[in-house]
Amino acid sequence: MTFSIVGRSDDGAAIGVAVASKFLGVGAAVPAALVNVGAVATQSYANLAYRPQALALLGTGVDAESAVKALIAADSGPVSHRQLGVVGAxxxxxxxxxxxxHAWAGGVAGEGYAAQGNMLAGPEVIASMERAWLNSSGALPQRLLAALRAGDQAGGDRRGRQSAALLVVSEGRGYGGTSDVWADLRVDDHTDPVAELGRLLEMHSLYFESPDPATLLTLEGEVAEEVRSRLAAAGFTGADLDEELASWAGVENLEMRVVTGAIDPLVLAHLRASA
Structure with a gap:
């Protein structure tokens, strides 16, 4: 009734899960992840106890395959209806x-990932997810989403679409560096949940990630003139340009992208659109 991928970044610093289903609020049931330990997806008559149990096993140094075998062996419920994916550190x-x-059901696993699904349009759903994962690069949230999109485009859950979720953890990558939760996004009830999840991830990147230093524009000359003019139009008229830009950015929830003496092009684009 669900398709998911658990995955780890190539450098091992990030671990996460992406999942979609014709099921209300799938993000509340399927995924779990713990920084520097691993991630798990439990689905198809899901045993939610697998989530803390899998992470506890991985935390003791047990590998993913052994963790899966231990969970299944200890389960007194309908194991023949269960589905599970695990990746370790x-x-x-x-x-x-x-x-x-329920057919079609199955999964694949490899170095740093496992993809699985049940009640799918066919085996091409999982095959497409694996190809997308192996051919993708860049940040883990985007790689997981790429795999989920590929599965959705290949037919996904044969009953239809309803919800999707993305959970990624990485040490210190949460808001302000005070959390290990890099991204925790959920679409609980939507006609096109994977596309909506992609839109939310774009917003998340804009609002909560730091700018790329290589792209910053120095606040001088024409850039400074434009920024000052647009800030003034928005009501920020103080003499100190850095302070006024920081104040405006705080109002717009863009404080993570503020850099003294420079401006992120994404922030400038937002300023242009809002002023």
Whole structure:
């Protein structure tokens, strides 16, 4: 009834889960992740206890395959209907699909990832997810989303679309460096949840990630003149340009992108659109 991918960045610094389903609020049930430990997706008559149990096992140094086997062996419920994907802080991921999961059901795993799904349009859903994952590059949230999009475009859940979620953890990558939760985004009830999840991730990147130093524009000359003029039109008329830009950015929730003496091109574009 769901398709998901658990994955780890190439450098091992980030771990996460992306999932979609014809199910209300799938993000509240399927994914879990712990920084420097691993990630898990539990689905198809999901046993939510797998989430803390898997992370506890991985935290003791157990590999993903052994963690999956231990969870299944200890489960007194309908194991033949369960589906599970696990990835640890190192090594290959692991996946399990019970023999009685609704067709089409199955999964694949490799170094640093596992993709799985049930009640899917066909095996091409998982195959497309794996290809997208292996062919992608860049930040982990975008890689996981690329795999989820590929599965959705290949047919996804054969019952239709309703919800999607993305959970990624990385040490110190949360808001202001005070959390390890890099991204925790959920679309609980939507006609096109994977596309909506992509829109939310774009917003998340804009509002909560720091700017690329290589792209910054120095606040001088024509750039400074334009910024001062647009800030004044928005009611920020103080003499200190850096202070006024920081004040405006705080109002617009762009404080993570403020840099003294310079401006992020994304912030400038937002200023142009809002002024």
């Amino acid at each position: 190192s090594g290959p991921g692991a996946t399990f699909t019970g023999t009685d999961c």
